[in-house]
Amino acid sequence: MARTLAMFTDVSLCIGCRACQVACKQWNQLAPEEPEWTGSYQNHQHFTDKSYRLVRFFEEPDDKVGVRWHMMSDVCKHCAQAGCLEACPTGAIYRTEFGTVNINQDICNGCRYCVSACPFGVVAFNHDTGTATKCTFCNDRIHNGLGTACAKACPTQSIRFGYRDELAALARKRVEELQKQGYKDAQLYGEDQNGPLGGLNAFFLITGKPSIYGLPANPKLPQRNVFVDSLLSIGSAIAVGIGAVVAFRSRGGKGES
Amino acid sequence: MEPGLLKSADWPLLIDVYFFLGGIAGGAFVIATIANLFGSERYKSVVRVGYYVALLAVIPAPILLIVDLGIPTRFLHMLMVPKPSTAIGAGALTLGPFHLKPLSPMSAGAWALLVFSGCAFLAALDVLLEQRGGRGFPALRMVIGLIGSVFGLFLAAYPGVLLGASARPLFVNGHWLGALFLAVGASTGAAMIALVLAVTSGERRDALGALMRTVAVALVVQAIALVLFVVTVKMSGSVGISRALAPLLSGEYSLTFWLGAVLVGLVVPLALQFAGGGLRRASAGITALVAILVLVGGFVIKYVLIAAGQAT
Numbered sequence: 409m410a411r412t413l414a415m416f417t418d419v420s421l422c423i424g425c426r427a428c429q430v431a432c433k434q435w436n437q438l439a440p441e442e443p444e445w446t447g448s449y450q451n452h453q454h455f456t457d458k459s460y461r462l463v464r465f466f467e468e469p470d471d472k473v474g475v476r477w478h479m480m481s482d483v484c485k486h487c488a489q490a491g492c493l494e495a496c497p498t499g500a501i502y503r504t505e506f507g508t509v510n511i512n513q514d515i516c517n518g519c520r521y522c523v524s525a526c527p528f529g530v531v532a533f534n535h536d537t538g539t540a541t542k543c544t545f546c547n548d549r550i551h552n553g554l555g556t557a558c559a560k561a562c563p564t565q566s567i568r569f570g571y572r573d574e575l576a577a578l579a580r581k582r583v584e585e586l587q588k589q590g591y592k593d594a595q596l597y598g599e600d601q602n603g604p605l606g607g608l609n610a611f612f613l614i615t616g617k618p619s620i621y622g623l624p625a626n627p628k629l630p631q632r633n634v635f636v637d638s639l640l641s642i643g644s645a646i647a648v649g650i651g652a653v654v655a656f657r658s659r660g661g662k663g664e665s
Numbered sequence: 666m667e668p669g670l671l672k673s674a675d676w677p678l679l680i681d682v683y684f685f686l687g688g689i690a691g692g693a694f695v696i697a698t699i700a701n702l703f704g705s706e707r708y709k710s711v712v713r714v715g716y717y718v719a720l721l722a723v724i725p726a727p728i729l730l731i732v733d734l735g736i737p738t739r740f741l742h743m744l745m746v747p748k749p750s751t752a753i754g755a756g757a758l759t760l761g762p763f764h765l766k767p768l769s770p771m772s773a774g775a776w777a778l779l780v781f782s783g784c785a786f787l788a789a790l791d792v793l794l795e796q797r798g799g800r801g802f803p804a805l806r807m808v809i810g811l812i813g814s815v816f817g818l819f820l821a822a823y824p825g826v827l828l829g830a831s832a833r834p835l836f837v838n839g840h841w842l843g844a845l846f847l848a849v850g851a852s853t854g855a856a857m858i859a860l861v862l863a864v865t866s867g868e869r870r871d872a873l874g875a876l877m878r879t880v881a882v883a884l885v886v887q888a889i890a891l892v893l894f895v896v897t898v899k900m901s902g903s904v905g906i907s908r909a910l911a912p913l914l915s916g917e918y919s920l921t922f923w924l925g926a927v928l929v930g931l932v933v934p935l936a937l938q939f940a941g942g943g944l945r946r947a948s949a950g951i952t953a954l955v956a957i958l959v960l961v962g963g964f965v966i967k968y969v970l971i972a973a974g975q976a977t
Contacts, residue, residue: 454670489755491832497771498742499753499764517742518735521771524674524831524975532672538735619904622670630837631755631768633829641822641843644886648851651882652696656704656711656875 412507413550414572415559415610416579417481419621420586420594421566424449424463424479431561432461435546439536457534460484460543461558468620480612480621481567483558484509484530484543485598487627488606492542494631495525500540507572507609508545516540527605527627545610572609579613591615597623605629671832673975676733681968683729684824685853686722687778688846688963691817692854694719694785696879698810707871713792714858719817720789722857723782743775770827777819784813821850824967828974834909835974838901841894846967848890852883853963860956863949873952880959881938888931891966913973922969930962 426449432438438458446453448465455462466478486508493501493509500515501522511522511531516539522531523540531542546556554560555569562568568575576599586594593616598608604627618625697715700708731740749764751757758765766772787809795801825842836842859876898910912918934955 454672494754494766494768495771495830496753497766497769497775498739499746499749499757499766500742501753502750503752515739515742515746516735517737517739519733519743519771520674520676520735521769521827521831523672524833526672527832529671529832533675533735535735540735624904628837630830630832633837633840634768634770634826636840637826637829637843638822640840641818641826641847644844644847644890645818645822647886648848648879648883649695649699651886652699652851652855652879653703655878655882656700656708658878 410505412572412609413545414486414507414570414575415483415545415556416568416570416575416613417483417610418566418568418579418582418613419478419480420582420591420613420615421564422463422479422481423564423566424465425563426463427561427563428481428558428567429459429461429463431557432543433459435549435557436460436544455482455484455530455532455542457532457536457541460541464622466620466622468616476616478614478616478620480614481558481562482621483610484545485528485605485611486543486545486609487527488601488609489629490605491525491527491630492522492531492540494629495521497521504545504547504550506545506550508547508550509609510544510547511540511542513537513539513541525630527624527630543610576611579611582613586613586615593617597621671834673833674831675975676971678968679729679733681964681971683726684846684967684971685964686726686729687824688821688850688967689853689857690719690722690726690785691781691819691821692850692852692883693722693858694781694788694810694817694854695814695821695851696855696858696876697788698814700875701806701810704875708875710862710866711858711872711876713796714861715854716785716788716792718854718857718861719813720785723778723785723820726778727782743772744779768830770823770830774820774823774827777816777823781813781816781820784809784816788813818847818850821854822847828971833974833977834903834905835898835913835970835977838903838906838909839894839898841890841897842970845887845890845894848883848887849963849966852880852887852959855879855883856956856959856963859952860960863953863956870948873949877938877952877955880955881935884931884935884959887966888935891926891931909974909977912976913969917976918969918973921965922973925965926962926969929958930966934958934962 441458444452450465463481468476470476490509500512518538520533531540534541559567559569583594598611601607693715697712700711731737745762749759754766756767791801791806822843825846828836829842855876
């Protein structure tokens, strides 16, 4: 296993220019889409099969300044415990030697289970190819010594690419700095490898509660349910089974008909 | 998370039909096996019809699944790929080109469907041989019955576990979908056998009574699992959980749910059975009516849960 790679997205530096979104579309040769009117500069509303990076715009009501405007370049989190990867029945979704999560387009058969299993709503179904698609962490670039296209294009270094341990140290320092400057809500999201989903390999610095950014406060691996649900199913099977055995052993009415 | 930011697999009606047929197949197979092992000669018809129903219900299953795929020609990837790696999930098992992911209910379900289909075919074949005047293979039928029953129960229950292992707010916060789907499989499987027997030969009152008692037990388990599902979802306290439950209980799908799944599928058949004495000596007419209601309710409950879960 090579050293784990990561992307660190610092929303306090994001200016909402969407250069990352464009760079992603260009490098990955993603087809153009009809624009969507979302009420802000955000386009599209959600990740699509042809938009792997998405700059989200959020408005937070604030007593002092009226409205605080948040911009965040969102992307697949490449979770250390990934719901899509565990759900995939074909093995098309795999973990690379860099710790990123990728969908092998030659294996995927388009069952769409991963789409519903992602706790962040990242994976999208492409009706043209019949497969599931998402951010590849620029798989072709990182295997050739290049960083991701979005990080390369970002003019403010809001998106950084590098080794996870180095980026995590940088991120923790940045939080301290911001808190000193008075941004009391500055916090990291997904940096903690002991935290939810074993940490995210694309983690974020946010300057407010996760809910402001549409992020779940405590994302969970959907497959954590499999064990308990299976046990309860076995319990149900035993109850029904015993009932059926009794039903066939006992004679219902008196006498044969 | 804002539930609106999550995505849905948008599984169409085909998948609901598959879950319905898979439940009938698994349920009918298990009941036929129980009738074979524990029932007396009187229940021969249940064994015969049960194994036939299991086979006929499972035959369309793979077709429905394959048609729904984005790339249907790649259906075999569910079981095998040229060079499976172990980087495809926790506890992934590989053997040659084959792979199995224990944490992915869909992966396990694909294997269960394969093994169960084989058992259903052999059991139906044995029953056919016997019916044609042959002696059949009682010992073999017993072994196939037991193996097939394990996979039949799996086939009936796994869609519920599969839904629970997704990120959809309605599914992920309750733990009882697998238990519920299993009970629905048993009730619809027994109902299908009863319907066939009631329509083709109204005189087998012993068999119909035993099947109706089985249906009653399964319906009670079904009702308990449904209540526990709704309660655990409600009590999970997740963000936006009331919004996730609303389409089912009071919104878009509530009429279908209360009328189709609860009233037609649970309350009326149970009331008919307890009030009409169908549990003791069932008349063909009442049995057929109850069976049809249970089958309709069994489909509706699966359909409405999936629709409501995908909507939020």
